[in-house]
Amino acid sequence: MSKKVNGKVIDALLKPQSIAIIGASNKSGKIGNTIVQKLLEGKYGGKIYPINPKDKEILGLKAYPSILDVPEHVDGAIIAVPAEATLQVVDECGQKGVNALTVITSGFSEVGRTDLEEAMVDKAHSYGMGIMGPNIIGILSNSEQMNASFAPLLPLEGKASLVSQSGALLIALDMATFTRRVGFEKLVSIGNMSDVNFGDLVEWLDQDEKTQCIALYIEGLKKGRHFIEKCRAARKPIVALKAGISEHGAAAAASHTGSLAGAAKVYKAAFDQAGVIMADSVGNLFDRTLAFSLQPPMEGDNLLVITNGGGVGVLASDAAEKCDIPLKFAPKDVQTELKKHMPEFGSAKNPVDITGGAGVDWYYESVKYAYAHKWVDGLVVLYCETAVTDPIEIAEGIHKAITETGLGKKPVVVSFLGGERSDQAMQWLVENDIPAYDAPDKAVCVLSGLRQYAKICTMDNSPFKIYDHVNRDQALNIINKVRTEGRDALTEIEAKQVFAAYGLPVAETRLARTEDEAVELATIGGFPVVMKLVSPDILHKSDAGGVRVNVKNADDVREGFRTIVANAKAYKSDATIIGVAIQEMAPWGTEVIVGSINDPTFGPTIMFGLGGIFVEVLKDVTFRVAPVTNKQAFAMLKDITSGPILDGVRGETRRDQEALATVISYYSQMISDLANEIAETDANPVLVYGEGKGCKIVDARIILKKK
């Protein structure tokens, strides 16, 4: 949690002992009126103190001119005065010893008044108070019977809590809880996140015994790493809908990696690392929340589908494949037993089709047997409404079969497709703790989320161990020298020196300022060599005719030196030309790219992909917030579509993936250590050799943060 946000602060926000409403009003339509009214309507059990400079009574409650006039201790305060008046009332709350402030008021950073917002937070912190908001609709809690908001009513009761960065959406979802039958314990409007942020709430809700599942609607995080840390530590499923995944071209990026890193990709990586399950729509957020509220994780891959309709069975099978939990045939004993509860033309494979004639008995028997069988890790029961069976009865049969076996042992999810009576049956099932959905694909999709969550629970959480045999000071010295010269891009040679300081295997490269030096270096290092322009003003050396490969003798080195310099001058007449880099000619290997950006939300973030065409045309790359352990780096190699190339294709041997993972891991420490200095980097290409033969970084780029 941030310095001032602690459990006590959030207690005072989400379950306050008493509440003062500053800006309470008798004028209908005013927010300060609505909130008092909603608190009363919700039957909030704590003391309510309306604060209003003029009125003596508000909606039947004794009102006070200032919070300082309240005779008792006040736990939380809701602020609904105009923005310009907030500083004063915050100060008064501080004097009064209030623990936390719910600032409804808008007109702060969202309209550019960051100054006002910061001043408010500073003031609150000076008294040890925390702030939720500003610019929020408030906080709703069923267990506290507290509607401390201007939303019309408390949501349908349930076991999930939702934190939303959009107040408008939260109100709409609040009302939708009743029509969609997805219940919530708490709804929290988080607004501008001037103080309390998503990570804080995840940490608190993870401890809240009324909350089984944490649902988030996120537009943009403020403290990305804090969020990852708190989510990873949480013991409850977290499902998040991230809005704003459109790729706004990162055209201004100076590195290859920068141009490939869209917000969507980095958020996806961060959520994966945080163990957060992504929802892809509002509907999906509700669907998943319902399943996580009511069902345990799915501990294995064996999904069994029972259906009375071949069609919906096939649709479920398709969905299972799409969601990465493809159906397998049930074992023989399961098939034999299930065959007893269906007509001859039914199927006991998977999906298990007990046919359209299936009444409650067949459902009951087959669900009971399947749910109890050890092979089955998760169960999807489908019902296609027929003219001859009663959906309510079927629902009761399913519920009976499950509860007799022991609801909660493993996940079961239901889908009824039909009309009014099917909808009623599903509502009844949900009220009896069995999630039900109006389409087979939705049922399968949420079950795949329960499977994903089981995997998250066993995710390798071992911390990154810092490599201590790296030379951070040396790297910083190089960077500082570049800064001194007023540059913010390192030359290739400087970048390689920084890489080398972190133990990365760079192709040996030395600077020749003259033809003679070039010949000398090439002769010492051994022919053939690669020659590359060194100029802080020309980043794209190839475009400037600044690269020569496979240079075989002294004469060619001399000729190469002259040509490269001439080309560079022709390309950019005012470019500073430092010289020509003489580099060992690395033998051919599989080309990959490793790079990094310094993400505004998540900080240093590493990228990996296959090089050349794969990165240029297919953009087949993967990201991780840095640093990453060797094991996590290894997993990155498997992330990309073209990953199998590293296993050896077309007669090649397996590439040295271990060495590559080590490079990525060290690289991730480098960009973390130097996060205050480095904006973007590329190691492109990195050549990866056969097993035991390591890698070689052939070209390097480091762009510094502007200071």
Added chain:
Amino acid sequence: MSKKVNGKVIDALLKPQSIAIIGASNKSGKIGNTIVQKLLEGKYGGKIYPINPKDKEILGLKAYPSILDVPEHVDGAIIAVPAEATLQVVDECGQKGVNALTVITSGFSEVGRTDLEEAMVDKAHSYGMGIMGPNIIGILSNSEQMNASFAPLLPLEGKASLVSQSGALLIALDMATFTRRVGFEKLVSIGNMSDVNFGDLVEWLDQDEKTQCIALYIEGLKKGRHFIEKCRAARKPIVALKAGISEHGAAAAASHTGSLAGAAKVYKAAFDQAGVIMADSVGNLFDRTLAFSLQPPMEGDNLLVITNGGGVGVLASDAAEKCDIPLKFAPKDVQTELKKHMPEFGSAKNPVDITGGAGVDWYYESVKYAYAHKWVDGLVVLYCETAVTDPIEIAEGIHKAITETGLGKKPVVVSFLGGERSDQAMQWLVENDIPAYDAPDKAVCVLSGLRQYAKICTMDNSPFKIYDHVNRDQALNIINKVRTEGRDALTEIEAKQVFAAYGLPVAETRLARTEDEAVELATIGGFPVVMKLVSPDILHKSDAGGVRVNVKNADDVREGFRTIVANAKAYKSDATIIGVAIQEMAPWGTEVIVGSINDPTFGPTIMFGLGGIFVEVLKDVTFRVAPVTNKQAFAMLKDITSGPILDGVRGETRRDQEALATVISYYSQMISDLANEIAETDANPVLVYGEGKGCKIVDARIILKKK
């Protein structure tokens, strides 16, 4: 249409003048009882003749012992007698002069009784009758007030017609029409498709003035090409949900192409060629059907989103990007005008955020202006339920703005997110011809379908012009020779000869049976050469050590010949070794693969992809049902993710895409012409050179159909 299925037949099925129900019964619960009852309940206007050998009256209607006893002409007959009794009643229907039969009865090909099914169809055809089914629930038509099925009731009235291969699903969807507020004109259960198939119904429904949109639930087509032809010819939008897209490994395939061609990919290609829009779930099928029923195609790419909530606006923007209609900023004049109908902190960009305070007036004004503006090609209006506005009023305002401007000029789709009142408002909108959805992403998704449909309407429909300067007979001679020898795989040399007969640019390759012949051929053709084993028993030459490249002189040719033969014998001691192919050494070019399968549903189907790693690891390939015109072949090059490689990457020039498209087009004629003979083919690799320099097929494989 098939030989016996014509408009009159389908008229007699979907809007019969009179109906006999054979197997009608007074026994409640019997299908023959339910159908008569449902016909009466639906208030069907034509004459109903229950046929029952014993009862004189059924449900108040005069019954007849046999259809032959009915005094008047009978248009259509519904058959609900046991399977074994069908032949006789079909015969009687024929004698009576019935036009078409709706065969409800099951127990035919779906349980292996294909013989019975075929006999029934033959019998019907002998009288000129057509058959719907067997194994169906029946046919429902709102405009005929005809529920000729055992589904409980006619669906909610609407402008779409649905044909379903699953009867159970059709009943469930029938009932769901009321809860989901998606109306249908006709529901047709198509069952085993022994006679009337999807293509026939598409053709008929396209002429049906009550049907605006054709919705299909397909498990497997029987006549793939007929379906494509009828769908392409249709003038109404067709949306299809294809169940069974899971990839059943085509592991037994003998060609590379065969192993890559899953049912899902081929269906996707066929649907694209047919101009059929795919739904990806039952919900999506309904969502799209509603939009197609009520709204015109979207003629351009300019989508404008108007919203009262930033959150849902961002979600809509994300969905637009995902659905390939990314939002663009509205032009200045649009922004200036819209700015007048929102508070200062609103946004007139796109999404246009008229803010949470937006009441009916702001909605009315902004929707009216936007809908009328020529820049706007399609409009999505979002509403997030608030505490201070009334969804019904907002809906009325939106509807007024649209109708005053002229509903139907361009598509408009609405999404209300909220509770009960939002749902009511949406229902009202749908009843007033404006599709409304409960999530912003759904609204955007259906609008993208309307955009897709506009593109389908302008799709190039020019027929394939047969290339006449090809030598089909020569190709057949080669194939016949192979057949004569009892083989079903051509050698590489034979396959290349077939390719050459179709004018395809094969690398010159000749058979050397001896070392001396090998040297002679290599010398005549010129060094260097490639040497490849020729054995009908060894298809994977490389695995057998049967390939040598860049063989530079006579001595190496001799040594190569001996080694290849020795390797082959070691690899498979009983393999017939015909000799060694001596092939010109084609210069390096970009590797691509062209191939084909003979799909059980769609017949000859061509595949294209980048070669080597791209096809092996990434499986980045595209299919088309053959033949394809040059223009269609060219479009295939743009289909694949790695397609841009053909534009030239990493210093290469643009590849000769025109020559490649020509190769694909000729190739597609070859596999079409020889469809009775050829099962699978590969041209792999095909080397593609720079512009104007053409292609060269380096290796060839043809597998014949088993006969």
